[in-house]
Amino acid sequence: MTFAQSGGLERHISLCQFCADLHSELHWQCLHQPEEGSLSGDPWAEDDVGGAALVGFLNFIRPHMVQIAGACELAYLEAHPESTAQFLPAKLRLLIVCEGQSLADRLYADLKSRHIAVMATSMGAKMVLAQVQHYLHHALAPRQQIHGVLVDVLGVGLLLQGEAGIGKSELALELVSRGHRLVADDSVLCIREAPNVLTGHCPAPLRNFLEVRGLGIINIREFFGAAAIVRSKRIRLVVEIKDMRDMEMADIDRLQGKVDHMDILGTQLTRLRLPVSAARNLAVLVEAAARSQYVKESGGDMLADFEAQVRRSAGEA
Structure with missing residues (x-):
């Protein structure tokens, strides 16, 4: 695993390595993978619990770097298309589509144009959240x-x-x-x-x-x-x-x-x-x-x- 470290606490992990490391647990497939990309940040800012703070569900107040979308999130977007811009914040690097859901063509094209990686799995959203948080908690720890x-x-x-x-x-x-x-x-x-x-x-x-x-x-x-x-x-x-x-x-x-x-x-x-x-x-x-x-x-x-x-x-x- 390749990491970079600067300033003592900030760490980085490549999206390619991240997706490969979790493949056996999440059984996901890659829908889109940019040539370059990484997850980074100071995971201990504001007393967050390690890299686990970088991942979560749809959050308009503090958007996550890794966002999980299940049936509820995608249904909300379909009913409120005006919220798509908030669903795709500037800091988003990876979208994980769970529960066997599929993305609308317009949303998928928007993700590709923003160079956001997209992974898809049939596993439940809460299980995916727990697995990804556990991985990032250790991988991005100082x-x-x-x-x-x-x-x-x-x-x-x-x-x-x-x-x-x-x-x-x-x-x-x-x-x-x-x-x-x-x-x-x-x-x-x-x-x-x-x-x-x-x-x-x-x-x-x-x-x-x-x-x-x-x-x-x-x-x-x-x-x-x-x-x-x-x-x-x-x-x-x-x-x-x-x-x-x-x-x-x-x-x-x-x-x-x-x-x-x-x-x-x-x-x-x-x-x-x-x-x-x-x-x-x-x-x-x-x-x-x-x-x-x-x-x-x-x-x-x-x-x-x-x-x-x-x-x-x-x-x-």
Whole structure:
């Protein structure tokens, strides 16, 4: 699939690829396909739910880029021919004719003259709407590739970051050997699936593989089986590994660690900075970080529990 991206959030998909990708689900036929054409726009403008906002039924207030026409819409046009101009707004790129309906010759000629693609299917209009919205929701979601290693630890997606050579891949290998799962090594494709929901994916060329200094390339699927690999995972916590000598240890809060936030595609993620040294077992620390994140998301507050226990003990004394 060929995409272009500009300005960080705006994405494009060709109409030709769009129609081909949905052919097996919608069983449609092409009535007219312009030589060039694409669907684009900032799908997150005005809190819209991704590219799904680009498709809908006849709407005179906010016309869609992809318009679905079933029996009701075409019957309305036949009864109100003066509304044809509103039915074909300037931003329209694709008309999907559903429920086995046929277009009037005049309307079809108008669509061709405006270089608007036309697809036809016998499926119900609501089913077509759901399928197209689902496809565009993912295809036009903002995405960004970042450096790091993504692992699934106890069901929590952890993005491991740090300088080259700090030991991210070795840590990921140890975590996998302890029963956790690898998503991506070195490069993580981040996709904003919904507001405040960021998922990490492995680029296709890197899938199943992990690079470990001194050992080279390891096929995790061959070493540990298919259960050691997961195709994608929601990113819930960033763990940045830092050399202990480079960190100001005096600045680290001993009660809750060194915690701040990292912004990826407008999504704020909690970032925990872990100092590394020869004496520290990072795999155990990362597992504890995953459990801690799960407890926090479940409404728990371990620091508050600790402080309450200290106050109770002081009162008993």
